[in-house]
Amino acid sequence: MIACPECGEDGDLRRDKADIVCDGCGHRWSSASGVCASCGGTDLVKRPRPLTQFSRGTQLSIVGWVDVDCCVVCDADALDRAVAAGGPLPAGYIPAAREPRPSGAASSDQ
Numbered sequence: 001m002i003a004c005p006e007c008g009e010d011g012d013l014r015r016d017k018a019d020i021v022c023d024g025c026g027h028r029w030s031s032a033s034g035v036c037a038s039c040g041g042t043d044l045v046k047r048p049r050p051l052t053q054f055s056r057g058t059q060l061s062i063v064g065w066v067d068v069d070c071c072v073v074c075d076a077d078a079l080d081r082a083v084a085a086g087g088p089l090p091a092g093y094i095p096a097a098r099e100p101r102p103s104g105a106a107s108s109d110q
């Protein structure tokens with residue numbers, strides 16, 4: 001659960017693009033900087049992820065790289081896999097640190 005770092009409010013929070021806004025006190029902070037959107041933890045690591053776009057229909061091509069925040073708890077599986085694969089995250093991977101995961105939707109594709 002995310003709570004406002006200023007007033008501790010955890011109900012009247014809303015997202016504004018990449019920010020989180022507290023309707024209790026008006027404090028605004030970036031959800032991309034250090035707070036996991038799924039568990040509220042602050043143990044985040046940055047990982048490179050390829051930016052891809054479809055060219056010629058179904059061919060995915062890498063057009064760049066972006067560093068994304070991953071939660072060492074919620075994104076542990078993806079981080080493990082990324083390390084095993086040499087570093088980068090899978091293309092299109094949305095870290096749980098950025099998009100809250102519905103609980104119980106943990107990956108079962110071992």
Ligand SMILES: [Zn+2]
Nearest residue numbers: 004007022025
């Ligand atoms: Zn607040």
Ligand SMILES: [Zn+2]
Nearest residue numbers: 036039071074
């Ligand atoms: Zn987390």
